[in-house]
Amino acid sequence: MRKLRHLAALVLAAVLALACAAPASAAFDQNTLNGIVMIRTGAPDDDGTMNYWQGTGFFVGPQGEDPQYIVTNCHVVEEFILAGKALGGGELYAVFDKDSEQEAYLVDYDAEKDVALLKLEKATDLREPLLLREPEEAMLGSEVYAVGYPLAADITIQAVTSFSKDDATVTTGSVSRFLTESGTGRRLIQTDTAMSGGNSGGPLVDGSGAVLGINTAASNLDQNLFYAVSISEILPILDRNSIPYALYEADTGSNLALYGGIAAAVVVIAVVLVLVLRKKKAPAPASEEPKEAQGTPVLRSTAPQHAGQVVQLHHQPVQIGRDTAVCRLVYQEGTPGVSARHCQIYFDRREGVFVVTDLGSTYGTFLADGQRLTPDTPVKLPPKSAIYLGEAANTVCLEVE
Structure with missing residues (x-):
């Protein structure tokens, strides 16, 4: 056991050395x-x-x-x-x-x-x-x-x-x-x-x-x-x-050698433990990480005033409404059914869904089937869904291109 602890300490030192070798900037x-x-x-x-x-x-x-x-x-x-x-x-x-x-x-x-x-x-x-x-x-x-x-x-x-x-x-x-x-x-x-x-x-x-x-x-x-x-x-x-x-x-390739070295060290420790302790218990299967959704999530307005405008979703939520200062999909002043800050949408890549939240709008945010969303309560919708703001003429399609 003393030799085992000594070997594990050496491998751990190697892991730390690799980690410290990562470029700072x-x-x-x-x-x-x-x-x-x-x-x-x-x-x-x-x-x-x-x-x-x-x-x-x-x-x-x-x-x-x-x-x-x-x-x-x-x-x-x-x-x-x-x-x-x-x-x-x-x-x-x-x-x-x-x-x-x-x-x-x-x-x-x-x-x-x-x-x-x-x-x-x-x-x-x-x-x-x-x-x-x-x-x-x-x-x-x-x-x-x-x-x-x-x-x-x-x-x-x-x-x-x-x-x-x-x-x-x-x-x-x-x-x-x-x-x-x-x-x-x-x-x-x-x-x-x-x-x-x-x-x-x-x-x-x-x-x-x-x-x-x-x-x-x-x-x-x-x-x-x-x-x-x-x-x-x-x-x-x-x-x-x-x-x-x-x-x-982000390019993770520059860290590939670092992560590979750490992974190899971890494997060495695991193998040594198994051989020395003679554990026969089968390792639990590794859980699969959810795959992130591929493609570019977009909002596509069908309102005539937008002429088919498409807004890409990035890392931050997109607000929709009449306020030009904060909204990325902007409706004209006086558009029936649309509040200044009506709703916001972002895309959860891990789950592959759009998350829609009504921001306390006056006339409401609705699903395509007419169901009104509860204000300030996020709702998850799959790609190829649609919502509308106040009136069906203000429909926004949620798509992944």
């Missing part, structure tokens, strides 16, 4: 630079003199395809909008380098959330789309990187610059807080990652290069506090305009 992914672009805007003043500003944007779209759509801050293109856009003499360009730029067009924006969506006339092969990743509370303290074209960097040092992706500035810091802004409901990421004018609109990325937020502002009270708008604020605009994008999926 990932380095900056250089491929991120392939997805950013400088945004140049211009607008005439009252005397007709053109004034120019610069900011940063990043491309979104399906992986492996030439991108056409750019995400940035609304305040980056604010002067262009106020000038009356191109018809009012405004200019808006995506600058790839000093010899290459392409005119951009404003697709949609939300001034309160400070997000905007731009489009090039044609897709470009000079850049690549970046992956998007909704932040999670577990990311507090994790390392992040702000990427952009800060104007201060070019003013402080008169560097030779081409405004290409290789001239972008990368600063590093960590996530210190997630918060919701009072008055707007805007979700923000607080970080100590340094930013300055020109960084606005650029991506705040994790070590894998996935975009967590849109670099937005520095604190007026603390020089070490900076803010990025959560990437979850641009997703409703992308969905509303049927713009395709790619979400980050």
Whole structure:
């Protein structure tokens, strides 16, 4: 038994050594630079003199395809909008380098959330789309990187610059807080990652290069506090305009060796115990873990006002109603039977079901057979189900594509 305990101790030490060898954080992914672009805007003043500003944007779209759509801050293109856009003499360009730029067009924006969506006339092969990743509370303290074209960097040092992706500035810091802004409901990421004018609109990325937020502002009270708008604020605009994008999926491959080593050590201990103690009791069969549902869960509205709009479900519940500040599937003001915050839906991947909760709506949330849901009581529904808000004309289909 003494030898057995000694052997088990050695194996356990090996397990702990493997665990301690796990990487603490990932380095900056250089491929991120392939997805950013400088945004140049211009607008005439009252005397007709053109004034120019610069900011940063990043491309979104399906992986492996030439991108056409750019995400940035609304305040980056604010002067262009106020000038009356191109018809009012405004200019808006995506600058790839000093010899290459392409005119951009404003697709949609939300001034309160400070997000905007731009489009090039044609897709470009000079850049690549970046992956998007909704932040999670577990990311507090994790390392992040702000990427952009800060104007201060070019003013402080008169560097030779081409405004290409290789001239972008990368600063590093960590996530210190997630918060919701009072008055707007805007979700923000607080970080100590340094930013300055020109960084606005650029991506705040994790070590894998996935975009967590849109670099937005520095604190007026603390020089070490900076803010990025959560990437979850641009997703409703992308969905509303049927713009395709790619979400980050965790890669467990980097931990495969670690988990394999731990598993092997555990097996060794188990075998030694069996041989020494001569236990003849058959091991209990391993319980099967429930398989997560495959495919993309979506909400498909059949209301004429939505024209077949599809909303993808990600990690967070989606609210439905008339309140544009919090709802991702938004009904027009005055739609009969629909409250401001009517109901919410999320998808439980482990069980493969949609979970619907009425949020105390005035006219109720109903199943397809007419049964009214009890307010604030979650109800599980399988894919290919349907609900309606107040009236059958406001039907939403629950599907997995």
